[in-house]
Amino acid sequence: MARAGPMLFRLLGNRNVFLSFGRLSSVKVTQDFHTGPALHKSQTIQKLGSQNNQYEEQQKRNADAGELTELVRDFLQPDEFYKSCLNIDVDFFCGVPDSLLKDFCAYVTQNAPKEKHVIAASEGNAVAIATGYHLATGKHPMVYLQNSGLGNIINPIMSLTSPSVYSVPMILLIGWRGEPGKRDEPQHLVQGQATPGLLAALGIPFQPLPDYEEGADQALLTAKHYMEKSNAPYAFLVKRQTFAPYKLKKGPAPEEFVMTREDAMKVVIDNLSQKDVVVSATGMLSRELFEYRVSKDMGHEKDFLTVGSMGHTSSIALGVAMQKPKRQIFCLDGDGSVIMHMGAMATVGQSNLDNFKHIVINNGAHDSVGGQPTDAGNHEDFSFSKIAQGCGYKTTMVAVTPEEVAQCVLDMRGMEGPVLLEIKTLMGSRKNLGRPTRTPIENKEDFMHFLAIN
Numbered sequence: 001m002a003r004a005g006p007m008l009f010r011l012l013g014n015r016n017v018f019l020s021f022g023r024l025s026s027v028k029v030t031q032d033f034h035t036g037p038a039l040h041k042s043q044t045i046q047k048l049g050s051q052n053n054q055y056e057e058q059q060k061r062n063a064d065a066g067e068l069t070e071l072v073r074d075f076l077q078p079d080e081f082y083k084s085c086l087n088i089d090v091d092f093f094c095g096v097p098d099s100l101l102k103d104f105c106a107y108v109t110q111n112a113p114k115e116k117h118v119i120a121a122s123e124g125n126a127v128a129i130a131t132g133y134h135l136a137t138g139k140h141p142m143v144y145l146q147n148s149g150l151g152n153i154i155n156p157i158m159s160l161t162s163p164s165v166y167s168v169p170m171i172l173l174i175g176w177r178g179e180p181g182k183r184d185e186p187q188h189l190v191q192g193q194a195t196p197g198l199l200a201a202l203g204i205p206f207q208p209l210p211d212y213e214e215g216a217d218q219a220l221l222t223a224k225h226y227m228e229k230s231n232a233p234y235a236f237l238v239k240r241q242t243f244a245p246y247k248l249k250k251g252p253a254p255e256e257f258v259m260t261r262e263d264a265m266k267v268v269i270d271n272l273s274q275k276d277v278v279v280s281a282t283g284m285l286s287r288e289l290f291e292y293r294v295s296k297d298m299g300h301e302k303d304f305l306t307v308g309s310m311g312h313t314s315s316i317a318l319g320v321a322m323q324k325p326k327r328q329i330f331c332l333d334g335d336g337s338v339i340m341h342m343g344a345m346a347t348v349g350q351s352n353l354d355n356f357k358h359i360v361i362n363n364g365a366h367d368s369v370g371g372q373p374t375d376a377g378n379h380e381d382f383s384f385s386k387i388a389q390g391c392g393y394k395t396t397m398v399a400v401t402p403e404e405v406a407q408c409v410l411d412m413r414g415m416e417g418p419v420l421l422e423i424k425t426l427m428g429s430r431k432n433l434g435r436p437t438r439t440p441i442e443n444k445e446d447f448m449h450f451l452a453i454n
Contacts, residue, residue: 074212075244078107094118095144100175102370106248123149169227172235187308206235271409279317283368301450311340335362335376349392388420
């Protein structure tokens with residue numbers, strides 16, 4: 001273990017900062033958290049339960065604690081934290097939703113005025129939007145994100161908000177996936193270990209967000225004083241289950257939508273050939289694909305499951321398609337994923353790769369992290385097909401029924417690419433959806449072996 005104090009201040013220079021971490025871990029993450037059966041399907045659900053059930057059970061434990069107040073587990077109410085933000089004049093919120101922040105994000109989505117809240121395409125976009133808000137008002141905005149999105153904010157943080165450049169203050173509310181000592185997926189464990197060091201290297205003071213109202217209020221005051229003094233960003237790391245549950249109210253889906261994302265994926269897979277290659281997006285789509293292969297005893301070598309790197313699925317598929325021109329490469333994407341790095345569609349469209357087949361399953365939501373809406377849910381004004389056409393895709397199609405999907409997949413196999421198929425679906429997923437039981441390295445090795453077969 002390496003002491004953080006001297007190292008952090010060498011990184012940060014002479015600036016006054018508030019850091020609540022005495023040490024940074026240098027432990028290498030090698031333990032495999034995927035392969036054991038305890039994390040699979042209904043066993044996971046039985047062990048962990050739903051968030052609401054856990055919350056209710058903890059409330060009962062709190063009541064039983066009596067005078068032993070040190071045993072009481074606190075939860076931060078989303079509405080109270082929102083009011084506390086308003087109390088320090090932070091009234092503008094933007095970002096990319098995260099599962100650890102979903103209850104607060106749901107409250108903001110439901111209750112903040114439209115002109116005071118933006119669900120951004122990417123975390124970097126959110127920092128830029130927040131900067132514009134500050135320039136126009138002189139006030140301090142809040143940007144919310146998962147810690148995996150830190151990579152997307154590095155450029156605007158360093159070249160835009162830095163005190164040495166434009167000196168823009170804002171609060172960064174960061175979901176701390178992979179928090180040391182907590183069970184999580186491999187990509188999150190890596191990111192969780194690195195998060196404190198990344199913030200330190202960026203010169204951003206940070207502290208864990210307290211899970212009780214008085215502590216959160218004091219933390220916000222600390223952030224306010226720092227932003228007023230330094231005109232620079234301040235970050236809160238949000239641990240698992242910091243917020244009490246808040247359910248986002250969802251409007252009715254269009255009547256013509258009859259499939260879920262999982263239904264659509266199954267129809268696509270059932271209409272591929274034995275040599276077709278699949279690159280699937282991060283989130284529930286890849287988890288559903290893995291379990292469908294298990295249920296059909298198909299094996300997993302045909303699929304590259306993009307467990308992280310949101311928004312980069314089509315670029316991975318493009319790299320494969322360029323080197324394997326005799327194979328059909330199917331990119332199974334999601335609406336939030338495409339929107340995050342939509343510029344990749346321009347590169348794909350101009351590639352003229354006949355074997356690139358892009359399937360976007362559009363349920364209009366960030367379904368894997370709480371169901372907050374994406375811009376693609378506005379089906380009257382938003383069109384992936386028109387965007388793809390403008391980028392140079394040779395053919396675009398839209399499907400909403402299983403029969404339409406099956407026919408489109410069969411048709412696109414014989415078309416010159418790049419081709420895009422948008423499948424419009426309902427939101428939601430199975431409650432007992434598990435996670436892959438093979439490691440990313442095993443997935444990579446099997447996939448590469450499959451690609452090597454002519």
